[in-house]
Amino acid sequence: MPDARQLRRAVRGLIPQPLRQRLYDWSPSRRRRWRRAPGLEAVPGEAVAVTFDDGPDPEGTPPVLEALAASGAVATFFVLGRHVRERPELARRIEAEGHEIALHGMEHRRHDTLSAAEAERELTSGVEAIEAATGRRPAWYRPPFGASSPTLAAVCGQLGLRLAYWSAWGQDWEESPPQRIAALVERDLAPGAIVLLHDSARYAQRERATATAGAIAPIAAAARARGLDLVSLSAAAGDGG
Numbered sequence: 694m695p696d697a698r699q700l701r702r703a704v705r706g707l708i709p710q711p712l713r714q715r716l717y718d719w720s721p722s723r724r725r726r727w728r729r730a731p732g733l734e735a736v737p738g739e740a741v742a743v744t745f746d747d748g749p750d751p752e753g754t755p756p757v758l759e760a761l762a763a764s765g766a767v768a769t770f771f772v773l774g775r776h777v778r779e780r781p782e783l784a785r786r787i788e789a790e791g792h793e794i795a796l797h798g799m800e801h802r803r804h805d806t807l808s809a810a811e812a813e814r815e816l817t818s819g820v821e822a823i824e825a826a827t828g829r830r831p832a833w834y835r836p837p838f839g840a841s842s843p844t845l846a847a848v849c850g851q852l853g854l855r856l857a858y859w860s861a862w863g864q865d866w867e868e869s870p871p872q873r874i875a876a877l878v879e880r881d882l883a884p885g886a887i888v889l890l891h892d893s894a895r896y897a898q899r900e901r902a903t904a905t906a907g908a909i910a911p912i913a914a915a916a917r918a919r920g921l922d923l924v925s926l927s928a929a930a931g932d933g934g
């Protein structure tokens with residue numbers, strides 16, 4: 694018997710990629726959730742915020758850091774407390790190279806179905822893992838799958854975290870060459886965009902995360918051609934950091 698995940702993957706494989714892409718973009722359930730739990734979907738001003746979810750990852754994060762350095766770009770990494778605990782030195786390297794660390798949760802699971810008490814535990818343990826590794830509290834939180842809820846938004850308020858979503862993405866959870874990831878991001882590369890990418894393949898449908906690092910140089914070149922700087926979320930939001 695195939696499990697639910699294998700079944701979903703098989704069904705997804707029957708849908709042609711251009712249609713899958715449109716379905717990901719369309720997602721009425723995501724829009725409904727974001728309406729009920731408003732967060733940052735774009736930043737004011739001319740810059741573009743680049744963000745990476747699901748790390749730190751010993752395979753995916755270092756090549757992304759190297760590509761960012763080569764492109765002169767600064768980013769925000771939405772990390773998982775579980776992986777920060779496993780690789781605190783990688784979390785410290787992200788910060789040491791001038792990037793920002795934000796919270797994706799302690800565990801990569803649906804957070805929108807948690808009770809207020811469960812959500813508070815989930816987010817608090819993630820914040821503590823980041824503080825233990827870097828000595829700093831994160832300012833931002835983005836739930837796995839963008840699946841937010843009013844309960845989560847309220848818990849964020851209590852913990853001093855700001856909800857952040859995105860306005861552009863590379864759909865890099867799929868097996869995909871760097872050119873396609875970059876082309877998808879470039880569609881929505883406008884002033885104030887928040888770009889979602891992934892520096893890990895752990896929770897993706899692809900085997901390896903390396904294509905994402907290869908997409909950074911073309912994205913940075915396209916941004917420069919439009920006069921846009923690639924910066925961290927806090928810098929783009931005008932918070933200085």
Ligand SMILES: [Zn+2]
Pocket residue numbers: 746747797801836837838896
């Ligand atoms: Zn994620």
